[in-house]
Amino acid sequence: MNDFYLSLSTVIPPAEKGLMPRTLDSQITLEKTPSYFVTREAPRRICSMSHETKLIVVVRNPVTRAISDYTQTLSKKPDIPTFEELAFKNKSEGLVDSSWNAIRIGMYILHLENWLQYFRLSQMHFVSGERLITDPAGEMGRVQDFLGLKRIITDKHFYFNRTKGFPCLKKPESSSQPRCLGKSKGRTHVQIEREVIEQLQEFYRPFNIKFFETVGQDFKWD
Numbered sequence: 001m002n003d004f005y006l007s008l009s010t011v012i013p014p015a016e017k018g019l020m021p022r023t024l025d026s027q028i029t030l031e032k033t034p035s036y037f038v039t040r041e042a043p044r045r046i047c048s049m050s051h052e053t054k055l056i057v058v059v060r061n062p063v064t065r066a067i068s069d070y071t072q073t074l075s076k077k078p079d080i081p082t083f084e085e086l087a088f089k090n091k092s093e094g095l096v097d098s099s100w101n102a103i104r105i106g107m108y109i110l111h112l113e114n115w116l117q118y119f120r121l122s123q124m125h126f127v128s129g130e131r132l133i134t135d136p137a138g139e140m141g142r143v144q145d146f147l148g149l150k151r152i153i154t155d156k157h158f159y160f161n162r163t164k165g166f167p168c169l170k171k172p173e174s175s176s177q178p179r180c181l182g183k184s185k186g187r188t189h190v191q192i193e194r195e196v197i198e199q200l201q202e203f204y205r206p207f208n209i210k211f212f213e214t215v216g217q218d219f220k221w222d
Contacts (some may be wrong), residue, residue: 028147037115038111043114053123054146055123056124056127056143058129059126059127059129060128062106062204065106065129067083067189067190067192070086071189072187073102084193087102087103096199109210125142125143126217133165133167137155140153157170164181166180168181201221201222205222208222
């Protein structure tokens with residue numbers, strides 16, 4: 001989980017406006033693309049479209065995120081190398097391969113520094129992927145506060161789906177079914193040796209510390 005949302009509440013140039021739904025002055029348009037946060041050119045291009053855009057980033061423990069990334073890829077490409085082979089240049093020396101995308105994405109501070117060249121930190125809100133599972137209403141409440149919205153989404157809108165291991169939205173009036181994450185979410189992760197996890201935790205620690213200090217929030221990933 002590493003999702004990125006744009007809150008477009010300002011005037012959008014005509015070229016980009018055609019790609020967005022019609023929005024009244026009293027409404028906010030949200031657009032989501034997970035790869036925005038880690039794409040080098042994205043902040044410059046988004047800033048040129050609307051420099052007052054609000055940005056929402058969902059982050060999770062980078063070690064768990066990397067394993068989840070690998071698990072999803074493995075489900076589509078069962079012949080890929082093992083997680084350990086991809087994650088390390090030299091496992092015995094603990095030399096992590098930061099060029100592997102699953103590892104690189106979790107180096108959040110490097111991506112954030114790129115965004116801070118174009119946007120103020122006050123325009124960004126970071127959602128804890130872990131708390132989004134354990135306390136979805138609380139996290140959504142903070143998102144609504146950040147967007148300047150009344151807290152409409154509360155505990156009563158969620159229930160925990162034990163099969164998926166994730167909270168789901170209760171059945172809306174317009175639907176006969178509750179809203180849950182797709183089939184690609186909630187699958188059992190590949191089992192990774194404890195030693196490998198500890199090596200990756202050590203690798204990410206300095207990046208995590210700097211990220212926590214920059215955003216002013218400790219996500220407690222150790």
